[in-house]
Amino acid sequence: MPQYLISVWHDDDYSDLDFSDPDTQRMATQVGAFNETLQQAGAWVFGCGLRSASSATVVRADDGDVTMTDGPYAETKEQMGGFWIIEAADLDAALDWAGKAAAACEGPVEVRPAEGG
Amino acid sequence: MAEPLADVFRREAGRCTATLIRVLGDIDLAEDAVAEAFAIAAEQWPIHGVPPNPGGWITTTARNRAIDRLRRESTRTDRYVAAHRLEADMDPEPNPELDDVDAFVDVVPDDQLRLMFLCCHPSLAADAQVALTLRLLGGLDTPEIARAFLVAEPTLAQRIVRAKRKLRDNHAPYRVPSAAELPSRLHAVLATVYLIYTEGHTSTAGDDLHRVDLSREAIRLGRVLTELMPDEPEAVGLLALMLLTEARQPARTNPDGTLIRLADQDRALWDRDLIAEGHALVRACLRRNQPGPFQIQAAIAAVHADAATAETTDWAQIVALYDLLYEVRPNAVVALNRAVAVAELDGPAVGLAALDAIDTALLDDYQPYHATQADLLARAGHRDAARAAYDRAIALSTNVAEQRFLEAQRAALGAFR
Numbered sequence: 155m156p157q158y159l160i161s162v163w164h165d166d167d168y169s170d171l172d173f174s175d176p177d178t179q180r181m182a183t184q185v186g187a188f189n190e191t192l193q194q195a196g197a198w199v200f201g202c203g204l205r206s207a208s209s210a211t212v213v214r215a216d217d218g219d220v221t222m223t224d225g226p227y228a229e230t231k232e233q234m235g236g237f238w239i240i241e242a243a244d245l246d247a248a249l250d251w252a253g254k255a256a257a258a259c260e261g262p263v264e265v266r267p268a269e270g271g
Numbered sequence: 272m273a274e275p276l277a278d279v280f281r282r283e284a285g286r287c288t289a290t291l292i293r294v295l296g297d298i299d300l301a302e303d304a305v306a307e308a309f310a311i312a313a314e315q316w317p318i319h320g321v322p323p324n325p326g327g328w329i330t331t332t333a334r335n336r337a338i339d340r341l342r343r344e345s346t347r348t349d350r351y352v353a354a355h356r357l358e359a360d361m362d363p364e365p366n367p368e369l370d371d372v373d374a375f376v377d378v379v380p381d382d383q384l385r386l387m388f389l390c391c392h393p394s395l396a397a398d399a400q401v402a403l404t405l406r407l408l409g410g411l412d413t414p415e416i417a418r419a420f421l422v423a424e425p426t427l428a429q430r431i432v433r434a435k436r437k438l439r440d441n442h443a444p445y446r447v448p449s450a451a452e453l454p455s456r457l458h459a460v461l462a463t464v465y466l467i468y469t470e471g472h473t474s475t476a477g478d479d480l481h482r483v484d485l486s487r488e489a490i491r492l493g494r495v496l497t498e499l500m501p502d503e504p505e506a507v508g509l510l511a512l513m514l515l516t517e518a519r520q521p522a523r524t525n526p527d528g529t530l531i532r533l534a535d536q537d538r539a540l541w542d543r544d545l546i547a548e549g550h551a552l553v554r555a556c557l558r559r560n561q562p563g564p565f566q567i568q569a570a571i572a573a574v575h576a577d578a579a580t581a582e583t584t585d586w587a588q589i590v591a592l593y594d595l596l597y598e599v600r601p602n603a604v605v606a607l608n609r610a611v612a613v614a615e616l617d618g619p620a621v622g623l624a625a626l627d628a629i630d631t632a633l634l635d636d637y638q639p640y641h642a643t644q645a646d647l648l649a650r651a652g653h654r655d656a657a658r659a660a661y662d663r664a665i666a667l668s669t670n671v672a673e674q675r676f677l678e679a680q681r682a683a684l685g686a687f688r
Contacts, residue, residue, distance in 0.1 A: 156442045244444035245394065246452070267441045 157199060157268040158248040160238045162259050166231040167207045184258040192240060197251060201238035235259075239268070276316065280309055283326045284410030285495075289382035290330050292389075293445055295337055298435050302407070304333035304340075311336075327377040334376050383408070384499045385445050387492075391459040392443055399434035400463045401470075406431055408495075409488050419485050420470065457500075461509045461565060464492045468513050486520075489513060504559045508566030511552035515572035518545035530676040534581040546576045567596045586616040603633040607640055610647075619650035638667035642677060654684050 171178050185203075192198040207226040214221050226233060238255065242248040245267075252265045284305060291301035308329045322328040390403040401420075405411045411419075417427040437443075448456040471485025493510040500506050522536035553573045556566045571592045578584040593609035606629045614622020626644055634640035645660035661681035668674045 158441075245392075245438075245441040246444055246446075246448075248441075249394065265441075 155241045155243060156248075157239055157241050158252075159264075159266045159268065160240060160248075160252050160255050161264045161266070162203075162235040162237065162255070163262055163264060164233050164235050167226075167233050168235055170206050170209075171203065181258065181260055184260075188254055188258040191254070192238065192251065197240045197242055197247075199239040199241055201236070201240075203236035204234060207233035235261075276309075276313055279312075279321070279325055281410045283329055283378075284309075285386070285408035286326055286378040286383055287330045287333060288407050288410075289386035290376065290378045291333050291337070292386060293379075293382050294330075294334055294376060296445075298407070298439065300337055300341075301333075304337035305329065307336045308333035324377070327375060330376045330378055331374075380499055381447065383495060384447050387460050387496070387499075388448055388456055389438065389443060389445060391456070391463045392438060393456070393459055394441065394443070395434050395437065397463070397466065399430055399437075400459065401466055402427060402430050403434050404463050404492070405467065405488065408492060411488070415484075457503060457505065460496070461505055464489050464496065465509060465513070465565070467492070468516075486513075486517060490517060504556050504561050505563040505565050507552050508556050508563060508569045511549045511556065511569035512565055512572055514545045514552070515549035515569060515576050518542040518549065518576060524672065528672050529679070530672050532676075533575065536581075538579065541576070549573060549576065562595065562599070564596060564600045567592055567599070571596075584615070586612055590616050603629050603640075604637070607634060607637075607643060611643055614647050614650075619647045622647045623651060636667060638664050638673075641667065645677075645680070649680075649684055657681075658684055 171182070173179060173182070189198065189201060192201070207228075210226040212223045212225070212227050214223075236259075238251075240248065240251055242251060248265055248267075252263050256263045287305050287308070288301050291304055292298055295301050295304065311332055312325075312329065316322075386408055387404070390407055391400045395403070402416055405416045405419075406413070413428050413431065414424055416422075417424040420427070422430075447453075467485055468489035471487070471489060490510070490513050493506070493513050496503075496506045497510050518541050519533070519536065521542060522538065522540040523531055525531060549569065550573055553566070553569050556562075556569065571589055574585050574588050574592070589612045590609065593605065593612055597605050597609060607626070610622050610625035610629070613625045623644075626640075626647065631640070641660050641664035645657045645664055648654075648657035648660055658681060661677055661684070665674055665677045665681070668677060
């Protein structure tokens with residue numbers, strides 16, 4: 155069955171989740187419920203939220219030399235906040251899941267098909 | 272041959288391609304196969320005559336040529352296997368047509384529906400939906416489509432390639448949407464056909480106001496849709512709207528190509544047959560009593576068509592219809608068109624008030640907004656403001672005939688000084 159990446163995007167770097175914030179709690183509950191429906195439907199492959207982009211490190215390997223830079227790869231403001239890998243019969247099914255994901259996170263998500271499949 | 276092959280192609284291409292996509296599970300393969308079959312038809316039919324079922328002949332020949340090709344080309348074998356597997360995934364019933372080369376493959380009406388919904392998939396941008404629809408269902412080739420939209424051929428070709436690739440890479444399914452999804456998916460299809468129609472009706476660039484081919488093609492697709500989905504009143508509404516608009520074509524332009532407004536058109540030139548057909552469809556929609564945006568717009572066009580002269584137009588009825596349209600489509604363009612009708616009913620000052628009530632941020636780059644404002648300002652006696660509004664409209668117009676009309680309107684203001 156084809157697999158799709160559903161990724162969550164923020165307009166700029168976001169801070170780590172503050173679970174005392176009622177908005178965060180609400181979204182966490184929504185996402186938790188969404189994850190359950192994915193798992194029950196057999197569509198869940200993997201998914202998680204990511205720590206903020208400032209926690210990232212870029213690693214390059216050039217001619218055997220491994221170098222590291224602090225910060226995200228993307229120099230744009232927009233940063234990925236989390237993602238799911240799902241299995242779905244076709245694009246329409248994947249987009250249906252993505253609609254629910256976007257509602258759960260209260261923000262835009264991007265759907266990309268995995269190679270192969 | 273009784274009917275030129277080119278006409279047969281245009282008529283059958285969409286239906287054959289639609290069925291072949293289902294049988295072969297691949298758009299490019301289907302397109303190539305249909306093209307090959309037509310090439311064979313061009314050789315054989317002049318000698319042996321046109322077969323009694325040309326569509327079925329094309330589809331069967333195309334299917335057989337495609338399978339021959341797949342079996343010959345080793346690189347394609349994986350795709351053949353993949354296509355077969357795709358078919359098995361999508362459709363639990365085995366597909367006898369794929370293997371039995373003696374089986375006659377006839378065009379299936381549902382396949383055209385599947386193809387329409389695929390071409391107008393919501394994951395594609397509007398211009399890609401239009402290009403794919405014209406190419407796969409309309410049977411227009413890339414140069415024809417590019418010329419119609421005044422887009423460079425390579426650009427249009429790339430647009431189609433990218434759209435097909437996106438659908439393939441994302442595993443877009445070949446199906447008629449479920450009942451839950453149907454309203455929004457159908458609206459995308461209808462909107463695409465209407466976009467094609469309006470592009471033919473008023474080209475967005477270049478010298479000619481009216482591209483006959485695209486309008487005719489859109490009406491043809493509209494007829495196909497109403498045949499395939501007779502229980503969808505919005506499809507009927509779209510066809511009615513296009514027919515009633517098309518009826519006014521003969522009166523719409525001067526010999527030199529300049530635009531004649533609805534109010535000034537010689538209604539004796541309107542096509543009475545198209546109006547009769549449009550009216551009948553609108554009446555059928557009214558009986559259904561499931562109003563929707565295309566039906567309401569068709570009803571508005573019907574009210575215009577009913578008026579023997581511009582002066583006898585039932586503007587009260589039109590305003591009421593725009594009120595109804597605004598309920599289902601509360602957007603700035605509908606509000607703008609409503610304001611035009613309000614001005615006809617209650618005078619330019621009231622019309623201007625209705626214009627002011629619209630959030631102009633949405634309409635700032637919309638030429639008809641400035642043209643309407645200019646017209647109402649002029650009628651209300653505010654000539655300087657009208658002149659400025661005409662300037663803005665002219666600057667935004669991308670159609671030469673339209674520009675000439677607006678310039679003439681602006682020039683007429685100066686005559687009253």
